[in-house]
Amino acid sequence: GGLFSIDKSYFYELGAYDPGLDVWGGENMEISFNIWMCGGEIEIIPCSRVGHIFRGDNPYNFPKNRVKTVERNLARVLFYGHGYHHLLDKTEIGNLTEQIELRKKLKCKSFKWYLENVYPDLDRSVNLGEEVIMTLLRQSGASESATKYVLLLV
Template identity: 70%
Template sequence: YSLVLPLCPVMAGGLFSIDKNYFFELGTYDPGLDVWGGENMELSFKVWMCGGEIEIIPCSRVGHIFRNDNPYSFPKDRMKTVERNLVRVAEVWLDEYKELFYGHGDHLIEQGLDVGNLTQQMELRKRLKCKSFKWYLENVFPDLKAPIARASGVVSSWGNLHLTL
């Protein structure tokens, strides 16, 4: 974060202010996202890649009230719902970098997961003339290293073939 250039590559979900007309111009949140999870990334990518900016305003104050009980019910379980939402975001916004998403983390996210129809979101991206995720990485978040090459398999020692990682 910089006071000189207070730009934010990805915002926190639910803690932002946006012009109502601009929000609707962007197509609001993806209506195919269930409950919550991933909407902050979806809207962040949409804003940046479709011509906008996300700024941190240092003098602003934001409050967030947490409830004792969760008022939301998830169609499956919470983790599966969030995972499904993240796959939707990856399929629409990450372009060729979605392969890194699928292989990232402690588990492999199931490719081919039913995320519903993405046609409306893909058409919205085209209609808004949004830039590529490669552009986003180069211009908005150059500090994030996201090499497209990915390796998998067993790492072994040539000197001692029974040693593996």
């Protein structure tokens, strides 16, 4: 989530980053989904340049461990914003009331809308929700055991 440019007031209008996310992991998908589904759009500007200085060490403390933290964050992002149930069974994701209310206030569209309108090139022969979410989990570094959970699109 750290390598993009966004108008500060728009970032806060979207709710900024979910304060319930721990450390990092998932915020990049959260902000992207929220932009698309809540009336915005993302532009890729080929001539733009972004720099990132990687630290030699990791200054963050993960509450449990890195993988569990990222799994929890992804479960949180995907549950409240995208209508999924049974995400990463037995993962405590915390209270989502504020995020759900904000999405209602902003009149955000569904994840189904996102798949049909933003990502229509996805292979339709697969279960859309499960395939997309499993890919995101694998790319995020979630454990192999996390990818076995069945995700149901409401």
